[in-house]
Amino acid sequence: MRREKIKMLSYLKFTEDSDDPYRCEYPNNSYCTECDIVYIDKNWKLKADNEFKKNPIVCPACKKIKEEYYEGILYLKGNFVLGRKDEILNLIRNEEKKQRARTALSKIGKIVENAEEIVVYTTNDRLAYRIGKALFKAYKGELTIRWSDDNIFTRVYWERND
Structure with a gap:
């Protein structure tokens, strides 16, 4: 360490390609049932219209919190x-x-x-x-x-x- x-x-440069076990691909227009963020075009968005919320899931951040x-x-x-x-x-x-x-x-x-x-x-x-x-x-x-x-x-x- x-x-x-x-x-x-x-300035500190962060590496983008870490081995985060919670990162994976989700179907487009998935939304988190816990915090209501939406997965659109391979990005998580804080706010999106209800028309984009089609596949209910639990996002990686909420999974991390649940599993500590x-x-x-x-x-x-x-x-x-x-x-x-x-x-x-x-x-x-x-x-x-x-x-x-x-x-x-x-x-x-x-x-x-x-x-x-x-x-x-x-x-x-x-x-x-x-x-x-x-x-x-x-x-x-x-x-x-x-x-x-x-x-x-x-x-x-x-x-x-x-």
Whole structure:
């Protein structure tokens, strides 16, 4: 595993052809019965007319959430996080909306809060990376990103104490 401490956030290129076991072809005009996204011309769309919704399925992102197969985990620690929890969770949800506008399969699976930290589980590695990057840009702090060897799984650590 590579470890990278972020001081200046540089551009990071992601590989498109990962070995995601949940990626496969679906019949055109399939729609997810869980989150209502639609598969049209080999792409998942957030919004589509009802005329395109013909084949009910469960999308790969919803399958990952059900089976707890997460590709990104974001750990938030520090007094700053606990003091501004609502504000930070709002930023996380907004970043998810931005990413879903680009890629409909980017979802937050669950958010676990305890007395010491907040842990965010995402359906893909890009979303965890982008949320960590947005937190660093907005609030500074210390950001550490750990990629797996094949860039499929990412752990992002963000901490600020003040």
